[in-house]
Amino acid sequence: xxxxxxxxxxxxxALIKYWGKxxxxxxxxxxxxxxxxxxxxxxxxxxxxxxxxxxxxxYLNGEKQGEKETQKISNFLDLFREEKNxxxxxxxxxxxxxxxxxxxxxxxxxxxxxxxxxxxxLGLDLDPQRLSTFARRGSxxxxxxxxxxxxxxxxxxxxxxxxxxxxxxxxxxxxxxIVAVNQKAKEVSSRIGMKRTVETSPFYxxxxxxxxxxxxxxxxxxxxxxxIRLGEITxxxxxxxxxxxxxxxxxxxxxxxxxxxAIKTAQALRKQGIACYVTMDxxxxxxxxxxxxxxxxxxEALLEHFxxxxxxxxxxxxxxxxxxxxxxxx
Ligand code: ADP
Ligand code: DP6
Ligand code: CO
Numbered sequence: 309x310x311x312x313x314x315x316x317x318x319x320x321x322a323l324i325k326y327w328g329k330x331x332x333x334x335x336x337x338x339x340x341x342x343x344x345x346x347x348x349x350x351x352x353x354x355x356x357x358x359x360x361x362x363x364x365x366x367y368l369n370g371e372k373q374g375e376k377e378t379q380k381i382s383n384f385l386d387l388f389r390e391e392k393n394x395x396x397x398x399x400x401x402x403x404x405x406x407x408x409x410x411x412x413x414x415x416x417x418x419x420x421x422x423x424x425x426x427x428x429x430l431g432l433d434l435d436p437q438r439l440s441t442f443a444r445r446g447s448x449x450x451x452x453x454x455x456x457x458x459x460x461x462x463x464x465x466x467x468x469x470x471x472x473x474x475x476x477x478x479x480x481x482x483x484x485x486i487v488a489v490n491q492k493a494k495e496v497s498s499r500i501g502m503k504r505t506v507e508t509s510p511f512y513x514x515x516x517x518x519x520x521x522x523x524x525x526x527x528x529x530x531x532x533x534x535x536i537r538l539g540e541i542t543x544x545x546x547x548x549x550x551x552x553x554x555x556x557x558x559x560x561x562x563x564x565x566x567x568x569x570a571i572k573t574a575q576a577l578r579k580q581g582i583a584c585y586v587t588m589d590x591x592x593x594x595x596x597x598x599x600x601x602x603x604x605x606x607x608e609a610l611l612e613h614f615x616x617x618x619x620x621x622x623x624x625x626x627x628x629x630x631x632x633x634x635x636x637x638x
Pocket of ligand 1: 402404411412414418499
């Protein structure tokens with residue numbers, strides 16, 4: 309019987325961002341990045357390879373996906389087929405417990421889960437570090453979702469050494485309040501947005517230089533468990549990344565009016581002595597990095613502007629894992 313492999317991977321939020329590739333084929337980044345894996349948002353994926361299947365098929369949230377989406381999955385699975393030296397086709401079923409393509413990093417949990425499941429289904433036995441180099445070639449941010457806690461994606465020198473490194477389990481008083489301003493799919497995908505920025509924004513070289521300093525500083529803050537410093541570096545790094553897009557041609561921005569409302573609310577809380585810092589990825593949603601013990605207080609303040617369903621509190625999440633039989637919904 310072909311093995312049906314079921315794997316869960318959590319999304320991650322970058323504190324030091326990845327925004328630009330130096331090699332688009334191999335997904336090699338311009339700079340190293342660092343993230344926190346999130347407990348509440350994740351993807352569950354089942355993969356089975358079978359001699360009897362005529363072609364790959366891909367179901368997302370119960371719906372059969374079209375040719376373009378399925379091709380993306382096929383290209384990714386080719387990496388695993390090559391490693392195993394097999395031509396077997398696969399069936400992939402995936403459920404996102406995260407909005408798809410809305411700037412909440414569905415591509416990170418998606419390709420980490422798919423990599424984990426393909427590895428198990430084919431019995432490849434890749435170790436987590438090597439597996440992260442496979443996940444990377446589905447979506448850069450997926451590199452980091454292999455592990456839990458704080459994770460660095462070392463930019464490396466080539467495809468084999470551009471991998472994830474676990475930095476700290478984030479088992480301290482730390483959490484995120486997500487302000488899901490808009491959960492609809494974005495107009496400019498991360499892939500297109502970063503490519504345009506690299507190619508046209510005069511601010512881009514300065515971004516790379518500054519991100520290289522930021523990652524050293526944030527690792528020192530994590531080692532010292534210095535939450536304030538961690539937050540300050542996170543907020544500044546995210547703002548700098550969004551600044552590069554305003555310099556692109558044509559210029560673009562993922563921000564919406566409600567993104568600014570959320571940012572101002574967090575900054576006002578800070579003035580009142582609550583340590584909280586904002587960061588945003590390629591989408592309008594705002595993530596407020598805070599002490600987990602103060603997350604409810606921050607949520608209360610945000611409730612003055614946003615409805616309850618838009619506010620998600622999450623703690624740091626764990627790395628990928630195989631699902632137990634009872635957990636399998638797909
Ligand atoms: P996001 O902010 O959600 O990461 P991206 O533009 O980076 O947005 O990536 C969205 C893309 O990721 C989707 O168009 C799809 O190709 C892929 N994706 C999302 N969820 C899944 C999934 N569960 N399985 C496979 N691919 C997925
Ligand atoms: C802003 O990993 O989604 O979220 O590698 O082209 O699939 P591709 O892009 P993706 O980009 C993520 C960009 C970001 C920052 C980050 O997660 O580091
Ligand atoms: Co993404």
